[in-house]
Amino acid sequence: MCRNFDDINKDDFLFNKDSRESIARFLDTHGKIKQLPSKKKLRYLVLSYLANKFVNDKDYTEKEVNSIIKDWHTFNDYFILRRELVEYKFIRRTRDGSRYWKE
Numbered sequence: 683m684c685r686n687f688d689d690i691n692k693d694d695f696l697f698n699k700d701s702r703e704s705i706a707r708f709l710d711t712h713g714k715i716k717q718l719p720s721k722k723k724l725r726y727l728v729l730s731y732l733a734n735k736f737v738n739d740k741d742y743t744e745k746e747v748n749s750i751i752k753d754w755h756t757f758n759d760y761f762i763l764r765r766e767l768v769e770y771k772f773i774r775r776t777r778d779g780s781r782y783w784k785e
Contacts, residue, residue, distance in 0.1 A: 701727050704723075704724060704727055705719075705724065705727045705728050705731055708724070708728050709731075710756060713754075714753075714754055714755055714756050715728055715731070715732060715754060715755040715756065715757070715763075716755070716756045716757060717757065718757070718759075718762065718763070718766075725766070726770060729763075729766055729767055729770050729772055730772065732751065732754055732755070732763060732767065732772075733767055733772035733773060733784060735750050735753075735754050736750060736772075736773060736784040737784065738784050738785065739783065739784070739785070740783060740784070741781050741782070741783050742773075742781070742782040742783065743780070743781070743782070744764075744779055744780070744782065746782075747764055747767075747773070747782045748760050748764065751763045751764055751767075768782075772784065
């Protein structure tokens with residue numbers, strides 16, 4: 683199992699067949715996240731899936747980030763998903779949280 687996710691290509695990791703199959707049970711029939719896995723590798727995969735809903739090099743407000751996250755999950759906890767997207771470095775933000783972006 684990969685322990686340092688900074689060392690891998692996030693897009694390649696997510697879009698291989700095994701990775702897609704691994705996260706399928708965490709998605710509903712519409713592709714929305716219905717549960718955030720507790721295992722780190724699976725959590726990473728689900729967050730990577732969500733991060734791919736954002737456009738690279740585009741600035742987002744916190745409200746826009748929340749809206750995208752709300753559109754792609756069903757368990758009504760966009761706060762934790764936003765925080766984890768930042769912690770796992772899928773998206774970046776300014777110190778004051780006024781601007782977010784995906785590199």
